[in-house]
Each structure stands twice: as C-alpha cells, then as structure tokens.
Amino acid sequence: MEILDYAFMQRALLAAVLVGITAPAVGIYLVQRRQALMGDGIGHVAMTGVGLGFLLSWSPIWMATLVSVLGAVLMELIRWYGRTRGDIALAMLFYGGMAGGVMFINLAPGGSNANLTSYLFGSLSTVSASDVTAICLLAAFVMLVTLGLRRQLFAVSQDEEFARVTGLPVRALNLLTAITAAVTVTVAMRVVGLLLVSALMVVPVAAAQQLSRSFAVTFAVAVAIGVAVSLGGTVTSYYQDVPPGATIVLLTIGAFLALTAVSLPLARRRARLAAAAHPTGDPAECVVPAARGAGREIGV
DSSP, X not given: OGGGGSXXXXXXXXXXXXXXXXXXXXXXHHHHTTOTTHHHHHHHHHHHHHHHHHHTTSOHHXXXXXXXXHHHHHHHHHHHHOTTTHHHXXXXXXXXXXXXXXXXXXXXXXXXXXXXXXXXXOOSTTOOHHHHHHHHHHHHHHHHHHHHTHHHHHHHHHOHHHHHHTTOOHHHHHHHHHHXXXXXXXXXXTTTOTTTHHHHHHHHHHHHTTTOOOXXXXXXXXXXXXXXXXXXXXXXXXXXXXOHHHHHHHHXXXXXXXXXHHHHHHHHHHHHHHHHHOTTOOOGGGSOOSSTTXXXXXXX
16 A cells, blocks of 8 residues: 555554554543543643653653643542632643643744644654654553553442442542543644544543443444544545544544444334333333343443
C-alpha cells in the first residue's frame, strides 16, 4: 500500500492503534464511575505540560504526562475533600491549565499559539520516532493497569462502599485510575488532540454498551471500535487531507449511532421473548430457576 511507503504514516498508524486500544480501556472505568468528562479536564491541564515542554526545551509528551498526572491526583483530592466548592476548584484547575499552556508556549523562544495546534487537535506529520517510543511505553503502562487490575478497578467503579467493605484499597485504586486516565490523554494527544481525546475514551464504550451489558464483552467491543475508528480516521486523513482528530471522533459517533440503530430491534425482540416467557406478568427476577446455574452470570 502506498500509505505504508512513508515513515511518518507508519509512525502515525502505530500511534493510532495504540490510542485506539488504550483510550476505551481506560474509558470503560470512567463511564462506570460517571466521570465521562474527566479526560476532557485532564486534557486542559495537559496544555500546561506542553507549554512547559517548549519553554524548558524538554519533550512535550513527557512533560505533559508529568503535569497531567499531578493534575489528575489533584482532581481526586478535590473530589474527596472539596465537597462543597469542588466544582469551582475543578473549574479553576481546568481553565488555569489552558491559560498556563498558552502563557508558557508564548514565553518559549520562538514559541507561539500555532505550536499548540497539533497537540490540541492532533497531527499526523508531526508524530516523531521519539513520540512513538514515548507512546509505546505509556500505552504499555495503561494496558498493564487496566487488564492486570481489571477486577479491582471494576469493583471500585461499580460500588466504592462495597469495595471498601471487602478490603480493597479504594483510595489507592481511585488514584491509580485517575493517573492511568492522565497517561492515556498524553498517549492520544498526538493523534486525536487534547480537546477531542475524551470522546475516544467514552463514545466507544457507550457504543459497545448498546450490544452487551457484560463487562468483558463491552471492554472487547469498545477496544475493537477504538482501533477501527482510529485506523479509519488516520487513513481517511491521509487520503482526504482532513484533520485526523476530528475525523476519528466523527467516525466514533457514527459507530455509536449505527450500533444504536442495530440494538433497538434486538432489544424489542428480547422484551417480547421475555414477556412471552412470563405471561403472568411476574418480573423475570422473581422467577425461581429450574436448576442451579440455570441463569447466566454477568460480570468481569
């Protein structure tokens, strides 16, 4: 294929695959915790890291990772202790992150707001070999956490009180989720952009939930959607000369709408079958199964 003849497209496609895997892998926990917009907030904070990277002549990805992690930890602390004025503190953190990024990059030698564009909306041609190395290392950390601790993270995301009673370190796991989300934002910023990364973390999960309520199936389908739209958006961006981040997000929304349209008739069919199986009007959960193990367990 012609697209693979260019080194910058090889790097861009590899980065797109890693982003497509990691973003939904973290997003499924954020959706369960009802923190779907957390990635958007971290993206605002990461702008300060990008600006500092230019100002200090250091890698913007690694600096953005450091600042994003600190911002994510601060967001969790505000969530724990800032019960009354937490929303105001978070707003100041988000907008301060944006303002700091603009300020620092303009203070950098030869820096201007134009340098932020590729980080805000993604850019194929600017993904360097060092960027790919950083993305690979960060993506490996994200997958190690999201898969290795999936049962613990799932339990905390579903019910913190129950998880605390069972002896799980709830606060440590919440912090780890926030840190993993921050790392995912910096993984994705070169492909999707800081302002659009939250959509790739949340929408594939919402689309997968149209087909299944099982955590394992939802996880697998969401990652498959993430990889498909990331690759599709990257290839489309190359051939049609359109912004990669916007293309990926629009394809993700299109996948959500398509799966929603497919799932509606299936849901109606399941409802009719359930009604036919219990004509007396008793809810299904009130019916005693004929034998142990007759029901299907849904979980991790």
